[in-house]
Amino acid sequence: MSVHSFIREDIQALTAYPIANIPKDFIKLDAMEVPYTFPETLQQELAQRLSQTEINRYPNPANSGLIEALRETFSIPLDAQIALGNGSDELIQLITQLVAKPNANMLCIEPSFVMYRHNAALFGLNYIGLPLHEDFTLNIEAVLQAIEQHRPALTFIAYPNNPTGVRFQREQIEQIIEKSSGLVVVDEAYGAFNDDSFMNLAGQYENLIVMRTLSKIGFAGLRIGYAAGHVMVMNELAKIIPPYNMNQLSLEAARFALEHIDVVHQHIDLLKNERERMNQNLAQIHGITVFPSKANFITIRLPDAETAFNQLYEQRILVKKLHGSHALLHDCLRLTLGTPEQNNAVLEVLKTHCQNQQKNHLPATSKTSKKWIAIIAAIVVLAALLILLYLNNLQHI
């Protein structure tokens, strides 16, 4: 018997999370990375610090100083307990494991961050995905009703949401927390670009965990995520966090980053300005719908996302093609905000794309009629083949 047959069938059926492999000279706007790095002098200083890090020793996240630095920098309440994860991805996994009893339910809205569902599948939770409205706002009645009906052990809400960029109403999230007896994780991966947060409530509600990451503010490579919550829950979570999940170099680099949070804030401000500018410019392009974003990306709908994606790619720009990943995301692209020059390059391609779309303006049915022509052609070919086959058989009789 092959080893393969011992591997869980549901895992065999999965596909690995795709990480884009693109040449260095590409403009990479697919994964909400910050286009800016520390200036040369700070890089030198960081190199010096890292060279002195005790990589011969196991890391001790609890007394690395990072937890205190996070609390101080991001105003995390004193009565909230903080857990560190190797990226918030790891925390999503651990929190899921924490409640993964048989028949436990996970509630999410759709479309949202794909790792929630992935972890539900991995740890055997029933996944309940409730669709958003067409404009990507929350269908709060459906959510509250589902909480009552399914009593989810765990609810994930990204605030603002990924991949849509839309921020739900604060009161709606509060209702969800109040109504749930299970854990509610408010995932604030994009919190730095938002002007609202649930962090001030962390530690107060037994069922609330507020999760954040350094990834989307310029340090995706460090893999530092953190979660703040009630002492009781976080003490249980602490039992399943692998003892050495954080590495010495990342802990040191993260502390360094927080010491220079002013530089980080400058980058965030640049991106927020770009968000405004891009928002206006995109909205002026005929044929593009812009969804209001509170994150460092903008999700748009255009006449033909597939073609637009390819045209951007030909210009060596990689964005995220959302089209095809969820029915509500038809003809959507997600544009991570880059430098002004990078963003202008995106605008140029999209302008040309939309102008061309208008020029060869075919009637609205063109796509469907093309599809029908293809289907009829296929039927004709098939019929011809069958006739040939039939005639061929006749000869043999």
Ligand SMILES: *Cc1c(COP(=O)(O)O)cnc(C)c1O
């Ligand atoms: C990017 C992202 C994460 C993962 O962040 P890491 O800390 O890099 O693992 C979590 N949640 C949402 C909504 C994200 O968009």
